[in-house]
Amino acid sequence: MSQFFQVHPDNPQKRLIDQAVEIIRKGGVIAYPTDSGYALGCHLGDKKAVERIKWLRSLDDKHNFTLVCSDLSEIGTYAKVDNAVFRLLKAHTPGPYTFILNATTEVPRLLLHPKRRSIGVRVPDHDITRALLDTLGEPLMSVTLIPEGEELPMTDAEEIRDRFGSHLSLVIDGGACHLEPTSVIDLRELPPTVVREGRGDVAPFQD
Numbered sequence: 001m002s003q004f005f006q007v008h009p010d011n012p013q014k015r016l017i018d019q020a021v022e023i024i025r026k027g028g029v030i031a032y033p034t035d036s037g038y039a040l041g042c043h044l045g046d047k048k049a050v051e052r053i054k055w056l057r058s059l060d061d062k063h064n065f066t067l068v069c070s071d072l073s074e075i076g077t078y079a080k081v082d083n084a085v086f087r088l089l090k091a092h093t094p095g096p097y098t099f100i101l102n103a104t105t106e107v108p109r110l111l112l113h114p115k116r117r118s119i120g121v122r123v124p125d126h127d128i129t130r131a132l133l134d135t136l137g138e139p140l141m142s143v144t145l146i147p148e149g150e151e152l153p154m155t156d157a158e159e160i161r162d163r164f165g166s167h168l169s170l171v172i173d174g175g176a177c178h179l180e181p182t183s184v185i186d187l188r189e190l191p192p193t194v195v196r197e198g199r200g201d202v203a204p205f206q207d
Helices: 014-025 047-057 072-078 083-092 127-136 157-167
Strands: 003-006 030-034 037-043 066-068 097-102 118-122 140-144 170-173 183-186 193-196
Touching: 003 014, 003 157, 014 030, 014 037, 014 127, 014 170, 030 127, 030 157, 037 047, 047 140, 047 157, 072 083, 072 118, 083 097, 127 140, 157 170
Parallel strands: 003 170, 030 170, 066 118, 097 183
Antiparallel strands: 030 037, 037 140, 066 140, 097 118, 183 193
């Protein structure tokens, strides 16, 4: 059974954040709150943890994983960002968006779409997520926690523990999250393409 931490959504307890990061570094899969539902996360490039997330979400190899980053400079390490794309990212991060970009060689192959060297990136506006990323010192490999056959992300930590706890290392209870998933914007070519309309306003990305 997974561990269960109740973390303050506005003032995350450092002791609990440190413990959570240690679990991630040791190969654990965690469920954690973001600004658009709960997500599953693991250490970047941890093959066993990534395979467990794929199994939990019933994902195939074509699914785009997301690197949850602390800021724009971190995105630039893992994704190719020119000046025009940088301006768009700067104007809309942090926030409830996932951006699809061409990946750099820093991204582990197991996270990439098999036919396209693309990766999803995002900078969430949530204090618990930001505390995790600041302590971890690198992006979190992540996917939204949407159960198989459902369309909306899970928003209640106790329900996550009841349904998935035996397969997770840790559930972080940061209170209720927004019900809508992120808006997904493809920035590999401009003008942008709106792949999924979610919580973030997509009007700035449409003609």
